[in-house]
Amino acid sequence: MARIAKRSASSGAGGGVRPAPRRARLLVAALAAAAALLAGCQAEDGDGDGGTSTGQGRSPFTGERAERGPVLAVKIDNSPEARPHTGLESADIVYAEQVEAGLSRLIAVYSATLPDRVGPVRSARESDLELLRTFGEPALAFSGAQSRLLPEIDDAPLFAASPDEVPGAYERDESRMAPHNLYVRPADLLEATPEASRADDIGFRFGPVPEGARGEPATSREVAYPGASFAFTWSAEDERWQVAMDGTPAEGLAPATVVVQEVTVRASDYHDVNGAFTPYTETTGTGEATVLRDGRAYPAEWERDSPRDGTTFTTPDGDPLPFARGQVWVVYTER
Incomplete structure (x- = not known):
């Protein structure tokens, strides 16, 4: 559907009943x-x-007070050379996924707050299209994709805005080595994609956990890919999870909730120049998850019926499992 310009741009009581005294x-x-x-x-x-609801005047992505602005997803490089990231701390949601050679990439989703710039920006993957469908028709900032994948991106229900479509929304940081130096200015990109969907319900719920939920105390959790890792350490002082990537602390990144979501990861039809197949992360279906919040780990079940639907998280007993209000990280791990 949606590339920018298709690559060119009561009544009173009676019967003698005595009325109640005025004071009453x-x-x-x-x-x-x-x-x-x-x-x-x-x-x-x-x-x-x-x-458990987001309510009016609150973000459906974080549960915090916020205007429901247009949705921008940014595909972000997560190689060591790309760090420290810029603007990631302002994202409503951060998704972590596995890519070629067991490395990782991030998708940062913005609506409530737009930083001046975000990056480094890197290329899109096939499974991104399934994931982003949950946001309706969002804007997508990315640096490109394999030539065989570009027609699928053209036909996807989103506003794909790479530097080819919106060159004025991107800039290179000459103090960094390419390709780890491309950044997007969110306000400029959203100005070029005025029809992007606004933030709406994607299945997340926020508030206190239900009575009887069996969470275990947790001070840390690690998720490892073949060539990358994420670690989350609970800070009681900040009431947030501190993030480390590949063993290095990521200053300023501190989500309120971390979801470790077990999914099917299979080979896609695409591969890199070295012949390594691109993993496809299946984000529809059902499975198990662990929700980290308030210094505890809660076993959960997730369900997403189709790409058009949001993802719901429940306790093993089937009760909604709310998140803590604030930034949410969803880390996909192979089941």
Whole structure:
């Protein structure tokens, strides 16, 4: 569908019943008004259903107070040469996935806050198209893709805006070596993609965990790929998970919730110049997950029926499993 310009751009009581004293009527009215006010506040805060909804005035991606702006996804390099990243701390959601040779790449999703620039930006993969469908028709910043994949990106329900389509939204940092030096300016890219979908429900819920949820204390969790690793360490002081990549702490990155989602990872029809096949991460279906929040690890089950749907997370008993409010990392790991 959507490349930029297709590559060119009550009634009163009767019967003699004696009315209640005026003071009692006033008390009842006051109590009713207070209840209505409380209900309104809960609805505004998204806590009217036990804290599991995002509510009006809150981001469906983080559960925090935010305007629901257009959705921008940025494909981000995660090789050691690409670090430290720029603008990643401002993302609503960060997805981590495996790519060729067991290395990792990131997809950062923005809506509530747009940093001045984000990067380094790298190329898209086939499985990105399935994942991003959950956001409707978002804008996608990426540096390119294999030539055989470009027609699929052209036909995908998103606004794909590489430097070829929107050159004015990108810049090179000459202090870094290519190809790890391409950055996007989110405001400029979204100006060029005015029809990008706005943030909406993708299945996440936020608030306190349900009573009876059996979480275990957890101070750290590591996820390893053949050629890369992620580690998350709980900071009780900050009430956030500190991130390390390939054993190196990532300063400034501290999500409130980390989801380790077990998925099927298979070979796609594409490979790199060295003949290594590109992994395809299947983000639809069902499976197990671990939700890290508040210094505890909660076993979970995930479900996503089709690419158009969001992903829901429940306890093994089937109750919704809310996340802590704040940035969410979803790390895909092979089941």
